[in-house]
Amino acid sequence: MSTEASPVLFLVAGESSGDALGARLIRALRRLTGNRVEIHGIGGPLMEAEGLRSLFPMSELSVMGLLEVLPHARRIMGRMRQAAKAVDDLQPDAVITIDSPGFAHGFVTKIKTPGIRKIHYVAPTVWAWRAKRVHKFKRHFDHLLTLLPFEPPYFEAVGLKTTFVGHSVLESGLKEADGNVFRQAHGIGQDKTVIAVLPGSRFGEVSRHMAPFRAAIEGLMAKGRDFVCVLPTVPHLSDLVTELAADWPVPISIVIGEADRFGAMKAAQAAVAASGTVSLELALAETPAVIAYRMNSLTHWIVRRMVSIDHASLINIMAVMEGRDPPIPERLQRDCRGDLLAADLDALLGPEGERQLAALAPGLDALRPPDGVTPSEAAARAVLKDIA
The missing domain is CATH 3.40.50.2000 (Glycogen Phosphorylase B;)
Structure with missing residues (x-):
């Protein structure tokens, strides 16, 4: 575990959208802590550009679709166990899984070390399908960060701490594009x-x-x-x-x-x-x-x-x-x-x-976060407050 001044975090992204979220989150965490944060985990090229040394290539997790996943199931399960062992060896302050809920659930349930905070970034679309997933998230995670303002009540109703942080598309670089x-x-x-x-x-x-x-x-x-x-x-x-x-x-x-x-x-x-x-x-x-x-x-x-x-x-x-x-x-x-x-x-x-x-x-x-900050800063603040 870290000292209070230098948090240790293990981030996991499974596809390109999560990689972008993770990269912006890392930048915000470094900015808010004066670069006194230690980042480990799994990510793609954007997170690696922010200094992450990915445990294995993120591309191995980028599979979508109920049927498309099946041929890769054994490999993905092996990567889950590898990631969980890395967490048990590191004992970070928090594990932050970013989107990719299927991998996130399997991964966090294999972590054996007690006391590590488990935070998930991007709520599952329980308002669209499989509403009972709220209970699974309550069992496996301590805190959920949502992109949409109407999502927190779905999870707060079952007692899961939930924070709306705004949608990352608002800081995607579109404003600077010409x-x-x-x-x-x-x-x-x-x-x-x-x-x-x-x-x-x-x-x-x-x-x-x-x-x-x-x-x-x-x-x-x-x-x-x-x-x-x-x-x-x-x-x-x-x-x-x-x-x-x-x-x-x-x-x-x-x-x-x-x-x-x-x-x-x-x-x-x-x-x-x-x-x-x-x-x-x-x-x-x-x-x-x-x-x-x-x-x-x-x-x-x-x-x-x-x-x-x-x-x-x-x-x-x-x-x-x-x-x-x-x-x-x-x-x-x-x-x-x-x-x-x-x-x-x-x-x-x-x-x-x-x-x-x-x-x-x-x-x-409606996608803008409260307090006039960027979504990534709102997410970083929520993470740091959670582990304080």
């Missing part, structure tokens, strides 16, 4: 219409979405629209994306890295995107969007029998909870088709795009 600079860097004229194409950050998502997204682009061309496409992706998917986009009928700029990702969003007049945090990023970038998603058919059949909400985009979910109409069109599963997506994009390039942007503001305001 669409005009992006256009200039990529040879796109200032008066050229740009469509952002965001097929997802996982192999399966890209594989399933590129074909209907290509059909949408063809459909938009058939409507007489003159435009170019930008497609932000991540390094480990760049080869796949390049291969799948090789025969697209319009000029397409494939870009890698957070700065270009956000620049592309700011440069675009409309976007088609796989469901996820990207819907919030596009809203913050003030880019009208249509959200789409396809998953494994059997996984979808199972999930549909478990979920209690009708929307995939968080902005739409929040709007419905607050009694407002969902502002973003969604095309899911069978509706994830080129003709429907093309019609949505065509509408968003007209007055419908302005209407959507006006309807997004209330949802974005």
